Amino acid sequence: MKKQFAIIGLGRFGTSICKELYHMGHEVLAIDKDEKKVEEANQFATHAIYADATDEASLIKIGIRNFEHVIVAIGEDIQASILCTLHLKDLDVPKVWVKAQNSYHHKVLEKIGADRIFHPEKDMGNRIAEFLTSEKVLDYIDLSADYSIVEILATKKVNGKSLIDLDVRAKYGCTVLAIKQKGKVDVTPNPNDPLHQGDIFVVIGNKRDLRRFQEGAL
Numbered sequence: 001m002k003k004q005f006a007i008i009g010l011g012r013f014g015t016s017i018c019k020e021l022y023h024m025g026h027e028v029l030a031i032d033k034d035e036k037k038v039e040e041a042n043q044f045a046t047h048a049i050y051a052d053a054t055d056e057a058s059l060i061k062i063g064i065r066n067f068e069h070v071i072v073a074i075g076e077d078i079q080a081s082i083l084c085t086l087h088l089k090d091l092d093v094p095k096v097w098v099k100a101q102n103s104y105h106h107k108v109l110e111k112i113g114a115d116r117i118f119h120p121e122k123d124m125g126n127r128i129a130e131f132l133t134s135e136k137v138l139d140y141i142d143l144s145a146d147y148s149i150v151e152i153l154a155t156k157k158v159n160g161k162s163l164i165d166l167d168v169r170a171k172y173g174c175t176v177l178a179i180k181q182k183g184k185v186d187v188t189p190n191p192n193d194p195l196h197q198g199d200i201f202v203v204i205g206n207k208r209d210l211r212r213f214q215e216g217a218l
């Protein structure tokens with residue numbers, strides 16, 4: 001289903017969200033207070049508008065209230081990001097997602113009702129650190145400071161074993177959500193089936209347990 005999004009702030013983060021949503025076939029309104037950015041955005045947005053998003057009257061004029069989903073990707077100017085978020089919530093935009101610069105910014109955004117808060121640089125830093133420390137980790141989603149979902153590539157250690165033999169929950173306290181074998185994803189893997197080197201395990205759990213599992217079992 002086609003959805004409507006508005007992206008405020010066309011820095012690197014805002015631009016890549018904009019491109020991706022547009023590429024997926026959604027209607028995207030791109031907004032920036034820099035005319036050059038607006039001009040460029042015409043190539044990867046349904047509409048691109050020049051506006052100062054800290055000015056409530058401008059937001060009303062461009063019809064921001066008609067959008068179900070607005071993403072505030074104003075980076076360095078924390079004050080502008082906060083003020084803009086405040087206006088959007090005052091104007092009853094149902095879903096306001098905001099990029100935060102740091103933990104203080106995050107706290108304020110939470111208080112004023114941002115529906116979701118991103119830390120793209122920090123998340124990416126964590127992911128890269130995880131990839132750097134293990135060649136087996138293929139992908140990684142942080143759920144909280146302590147929990148994540150990881151995709152781990154099995155080595156020959158698993159050959160001749162089954163999920164029952166690995167005894168993942170009891171031994172490591174984490175849960176296998178799916179196993180990918182030869183490009184096929186099985187979300188209900190048979191615990192008796194043989195496992196093979198090259199299988200990809202999608203596992204959820206505490207980071208410490210995941211590390212133990214990855215090092216000990218795979």
Ligand code: ADP
Binds near residue numbers: 013014073077
């Ligand atoms: P990133 O780190 O994602 O590259 P930047 O801080 O470089 O983010 O870019 C943020 C964008 O937000 C810039 O293009 C800037 O012109 C835009 N911006 C900043 N303040 C406002 C505002 N009040 N209204 C609209 N756009 C804004």
